Amino acid sequence: MSNQKKRNFQIEAFKHRVVVDPKYADKTWQILERAIHQIYNQDASGLSFEELYRNAYNMVLHKFGDKLYTGFIATMTAHLKDKSKLIEAAQGGSFLEELNKKWNEHNKALEMIRDILMYMDRTYIESTKKPHVHPMGLSLWRDNVVHSPKIHSRLLNTLLDLVHKERTGEVIDRGLVRNVTKMFMDLGESVYQDDFEKPFLDASSEFYKVESQEFIESCDCGDYLKKAEKRLTEEIDRVGHYLDAKSEDKITSVVEKEMIANHMQRLVLMENSGLVTMLLNDKYEDLGRMYNLFRRVTNGLATVRDVMTSHLREMGKQLVTDPEKSKDPVEFVQRLLDERDKYDKITSTAFGNDKTFQNASNSSFEYFINLNARSPEFISLFVDDKLRKGLKGIADADVEVVLDKVMMLFRYLQEKDVFEKYYKQHLAKRLLSGKTVSDDAEKSLIVKLKTECGYQFTSKLEGMFTDMKTSEDTMRGFYGSHPELSEGPTLIVQVLTTGSWPTQPAVPCNLPAEVSVLCEKFRSYYLGTHTGRRLSWQTNMGTADIKAIFGKGQKHELNVSTFQMCVLMLFNNSDRLSYKEIEQATEIPAPDLKRCLQSLACVKGKNVIKKEPMSKDIGEEDLFCVNDKFTSKFYKVKIGTVVAQKETEPEKQETRQRVEEDRKPQIEAAIVRIMKSRKILDHNNIIAEVTKQLQPRFLANPTEIKKRIESLIERDFLERDNTDRKLYRYLA
Amino acid sequence: MRRLEELFNRYKDPYSDMILAEGVSVLCSDLQVEPQDIVTLVLSWHMNAATACEFSKEEFFGGLQALGIDSIGKLQEKLAFMRSELKDEQKFYEIYNFAFGWAKEKGQKSFALDTAIGMWQLLFAEREWPLVNHWCDFLQDRHNKTISKDTWAQLLEFARTVNPLLSNYDAEGAWPYLIDEFVEYLYDKSVVDK
Numbered sequence: 001m002s003n004q005k006k007r008n009f010q011i012e013a014f015k016h017r018v019v020v021d022p023k024y025a026d027k028t029w030q031i032l033e034r035a036i037h038q039i040y041n042q043d044a045s046g047l048s049f050e051e052l053y054r055n056a057y058n059m060v061l062h063k064f065g066d067k068l069y070t071g072f073i074a075t076m077t078a079h080l081k082d083k084s085k086l087i088e089a090a091q092g093g094s095f096l097e098e099l100n101k102k103w104n105e106h107n108k109a110l111e112m113i114r115d116i117l118m119y120m121d122r123t124y125i126e127s128t129k130k131p132h133v134h135p136m137g138l139s140l141w142r143d144n145v146v147h148s149p150k151i152h153s154r155l156l157n158t159l160l161d162l163v164h165k166e167r168t169g170e171v172i173d174r175g176l177v178r179n180v181t182k183m184f185m186d187l188g189e190s191v192y193q194d195d196f197e198k199p200f201l202d203a204s205s206e207f208y209k210v211e212s213q214e215f216i217e218s219c220d221c222g223d224y225l226k227k228a229e230k231r232l233t234e235e236i237d238r239v240g241h242y243l244d245a246k247s248e249d250k251i252t253s254v255v256e257k258e259m260i261a262n263h264m265q266r267l268v269l270m271e272n273s274g275l276v277t278m279l280l281n282d283k284y285e286d287l288g289r290m291y292n293l294f295r296r297v298t299n300g301l302a303t304v305r306d307v308m309t310s311h312l313r314e315m316g317k318q319l320v321t322d323p324e325k326s327k328d329p330v331e332f333v334q335r336l337l338d339e340r341d342k343y344d345k346i347t348s349t350a351f352g353n354d355k356t357f358q359n360a361s362n363s364s365f366e367y368f369i370n371l372n373a374r375s376p377e378f379i380s381l382f383v384d385d386k387l388r389k390g391l392k393g394i395a396d397a398d399v400e401v402v403l404d405k406v407m408m409l410f411r412y413l414q415e416k417d418v419f420e421k422y423y424k425q426h427l428a429k430r431l432l433s434g435k436t437v438s439d440d441a442e443k444s445l446i447v448k449l450k451t452e453c454g455y456q457f458t459s460k461l462e463g464m465f466t467d468m469k470t471s472e473d474t475m476r477g478f479y480g481s482h483p484e485l486s487e488g489p490t491l492i493v494q495v496l497t498t499g500s501w502p503t504q505p506a507v508p509c510n511l512p513a514e515v516s517v518l519c520e521k522f523r524s525y526y527l528g529t530h531t532g533r534r535l536s537w538q539t540n541m542g543t544a545d546i547k548a549i550f551g552k553g554q555k556h557e558l559n560v561s562t563f564q565m566c567v568l569m570l571f572n573n574s575d576r577l578s579y580k581e582i583e584q585a586t587e588i589p590a591p592d593l594k595r596c597l598q599s600l601a602c603v604k605g606k607n608v609i610k611k612e613p614m615s616k617d618i619g620e621e622d623l624f625c626v627n628d629k630f631t632s633k634f635y636k637v638k639i640g641t642v643v644a645q646k647e648t649e650p651e652k653q654e655t656r657q658r659v660e661e662d663r664k665p666q667i668e669a670a671i672v673r674i675m676k677s678r679k680i681l682d683h684n685n686i687i688a689e690v691t692k693q694l695q696p697r698f699l700a701n702p703t704e705i706k707k708r709i710e711s712l713i714e715r716d717f718l719e720r721d722n723t724d725r726k727l728y729r730y731l732a
Numbered sequence: 733m734r735r736l737e738e739l740f741n742r743y744k745d746p747y748s749d750m751i752l753a754e755g756v757s758v759l760c761s762d763l764q765v766e767p768q769d770i771v772t773l774v775l776s777w778h779m780n781a782a783t784a785c786e787f788s789k790e791e792f793f794g795g796l797q798a799l800g801i802d803s804i805g806k807l808q809e810k811l812a813f814m815r816s817e818l819k820d821e822q823k824f825y826e827i828y829n830f831a832f833g834w835a836k837e838k839g840q841k842s843f844a845l846d847t848a849i850g851m852w853q854l855l856f857a858e859r860e861w862p863l864v865n866h867w868c869d870f871l872q873d874r875h876n877k878t879i880s881k882d883t884w885a886q887l888l889e890f891a892r893t894v895n896p897l898l899s900n901y902d903a904e905g906a907w908p909y910l911i912d913e914f915v916e917y918l919y920d921k922s923v924v925d926k
Contacts, residue, residue: 683906707909713882714841720882725889726906 013384028055029071035116036072039109040079057119065124072117076137080106080144088150092675096158099151100179103141110137142187146195152552155180158197160203166238167207178242185244197247201254204235208258220273223284228259228287253321261297268307270551275304276311287350301356312343316368327373329646333382337405340365366412374652376419379409384426384444392437399441407448414699417666418659420457425502428463431468432494432541453696457466463500469537471495478525492519495526495535509539509562512569539563540592548608551628558608559638563588563596568608572608576625579618594618599639605632606639663698667708670694675718675730683726735802740792750917751787762804763811770854774814777830784835813856818858825888828855832884842878852887861891863918875910883908898924 006601035052038044059068083102090098114121114133121133125378131139145151159180162172184192208231215224232255239248260267268290278286294300316339319325325332343361351357369375383406391399413419432438443465450458471494478493479485511519523535542562546569549555566586568575577585583593597618601611610627611618626650670693675681681689684710686704694700709728712718721727743755751759760767780794781787787795801807817823835851843851849868856864864911867887873880886908894901901915918924 684904703909703912706906706912710880710882710908714880722885725886 009032025059025062025067027618028059028064029067031055032059032068032116033071033075036075036079036109036113039112040105044112052116053118056117060120060124065120065128068117068120069124069130072113072133073136073140076113076140077144080140084145084148085153087145088148088154095154095650096173096176098178099155100176100183102145103179103183106137106141110134113137121453131188142191146183146187146191152195154164156199160200162721163200163238164203164207167234174241177483178214181243186463193478194245197244197250200243200247201250204254205258208255209262212259212263213239215259216266221267221270221290222273222278222283223276223287224263224267225293227284228255228293231255231259232293256293256296259403260293260300264294264297264300264303268303275307279308279311282342282346284346287346291351291354291585301354305357305360308357309364312361312364313367315339316364317371320372320375329374329378329381329729330385332378333409335407336365336369340405340408353501362412366414369409370414373415373656376413376415377422377647377652377655379406379413380419380422380426382406383423387437387445388430388435389437391441396440399438400444403441403445403448406445407452410449411452415659415699416457418655421502421655421659421662426459426465427464428502431464433543460500463497467496468494469499473644474526477529478522481525482521485518485521489514491515491522492521493526496538504538504540505591506536506538507540507592508587509537509566510585511537511539512566513560515565550608550626550630554631555635556630556632557636559636560600561596561639563592564600564639567593567596567600571609571626576623579620579622579624582624597622597624601627603639606637608637608639660704663700663704664708666694666697667700667705668712670700671705671708671712672717672730675728678730680721680727680729682724686728733855736793736796739796739802739804740789744789750791751792753785756785756787763808765811765917768854770858771811771814773831773834773854774827776834777827780830781834783838824855824859828888829885831855832881838871840878842880843884844878845876848879848884856891862896863891866921866923867914867916870914874913874917880908883910886911896924 032055035044035047038047056068059065072202083106087095087098087102110133114137117133125132159177162177181192181196184196193450211231212228215227219227232252235251236248239245239251243251245385258451269278275287275290277283278290290304291301294304319335319339320332325335347353347357347361372378379564386402386406391402394402410416410419427442430442446458446461446465449461474495475492478491485491500644510516518536526535529532539562544560544562544565546558546560546565547555548558548568558568563586566588567582570582570585574581579597582597583590586593588596594617597609597611598608599619601607601609601624602616607627608630609624612623613619667690670690671686674686674689674693687705690705691700691702709718713720713728716731718728719731721729740751743751743759745752745755756772757767760769760772765771775795776784776787778799779791780785781791781795796802796807799807799810801810818827829926831851835847837847849871852864852868890907890911898915898918903912903915919926
């Protein structure tokens, strides 16, 4: 280009009006119309895109957009009607194929046509707000093909039929169905939903309604659940392969409703195969499957949980109220622990540690354990058994496991104060007879109780251990200062602080001379170093080891109770003694003496004494002598009975009474504490607050609380309000 | 004042400045009433007497002055009025509660059962309570101990507010335990239907 000076030049409009040939529009349209035909007839190769585009462009430019648009619609409609007929004519299986084929063709054609008509799309259609070419093309397909009367329901039925076939085990052409459902989606979500999805869901509902009814009549619970699970998986798979993703939740809801929700009760309660059977037989897989299926439906898990809870409560109730099972306390508790373990395993393996199931389980255990008033006693006896022998040789970590399990049962107890009383008694016996397997285990359990209940619960127990230790030191001191006593019987004394140990009334008993001399020496030694204290011998709690030589020279060492020792020593001076003589000499009270003589004379393998007559019971006219024919394969023979045992009825009543007595001051203290801080409180609220405060120890009886309130009124701690008699006031 | 002095001296015990049992019985015969007549309770109440069958000088003087009396004759005339006071709801309430401290043994905190029953019979003769006999039977049957002050006071409330068919008895109504037991007794004996 030569270097010219820049000149502005303008383009001017035509100075004269452009006259458009009226036939121009028709001619141009015909070109386009023909082109559309060719496109539809797959004959587009000879067409020039650029030319067609220009023609369309010109029409719009010359204000013939309207003609173009309506023409396009008319042409396309006509074509689609033809296609429709072809599809309708298709037979059987090829119906869908034809539809699919024609759909693909239509889409291709539509694309091309849209490109050609692009200018119109962007200008004329924009301004008139009519549907754009592409959407219009889809709508035309929808209206003229899919909704054509001869195609509409046939299409739907064909699809549903295929689904049904697949559900009954046949193989179908999934790809084909996929294309059709995709077509629906392309036509619009509402088309998919109205023309396919909704009828599909209805049909599925019907199908599963029937199937579930068949299954439930013929299968057991476990099998039914397997089938239900299988169907669910299938449906999800189906959606993945040939339905729209949004259908997944809807179809799974249908299956869940028909197969699970509608039959929930019947399944769970099914005899011999339902939930209860599964629980009894530890069917983890079945239970897990039930859990996973039922959590999908409303109230599914609640139903399972409720049935489990009532079963557990019923079973537990039978377990604890069965007199057979309460015969052996250790076994009783072991059964409880086994059940606890069982349900723990079920909850963790099958129920995914679901908290609501754990809670249901816990509350059931709490319910039935407390149905048996002896549970606290039995649990203490169980612990006693473990600490005396059960835990012998067990590794520390395993000991902890057992103790933790015991603590778990302890937490369920409502009457923890009753447990405390028994525990104290049993611990005392263990300590005094030296029969504890592991000091560490004892201490460990005390620590756990302290953590659970506070130091007041365990301070006395700890005092018992201290006494034992102190006594050892005292004995060393005693023998240290009396070296002359090392020849002769060995005395071991445990000095017990009265407040810490379970109270026992001192029982009278005449000790043999050799022993009482020693005891007196100890007493003066002790009181010499501890002025101001009083000692009383608890002869009903002691033991003795005595060496005996029997008639044929058999030598044995007998481990006996103090009472038994007193009786046996009498025979050093007499060959035969009557009951009355023994009673007089020992001054042991009759019931204790009878029990003592029974254990010496009437127990096989331990009968160091012979009794005339040889009856089971001790009569006041009986005569006794040493059993010279006594044999035992052991050198050391244990006859003493200072072992913790299940209480007899009268003993149980007595303990219960003492517990009730102990509760009274605790209730009063709680009332005073509450009233001191609230100053004024009404009756029902006091009862509620007191009950709440005492709940960690025991369940307070409202009548008892009332009586305590009256007692406090009597003693001027509280008064009733003048105007409202239900209100109490604290008197400072 | 002088007349009261004379009156007092007529009845007082020779060895102390109190009117004791003997003097009380002379007073009663002067008034022509039985010693067990409830009007003596009312009189004692006016005097704020500490114990039954005893009047101190202050109590005697104070009570008679409050009543505006200085002779036996005037006292006798007042008897009818005093009896009528028992019909007054508020005064009956005061006299009833006064009776506890007055009739019980000196130095005791609560009422001996027999004394209490006697007082109840006396008081509820003046103000009817249909269950009074059942109450006394119940006490003799089931409760062999003393009556506390609270129970005494609450019993009047019970008689006043709970109807004899127990239809408005509230088990959570903070009634003393003894009264709860009484209700149970009434149900047990089918005196009342549950």
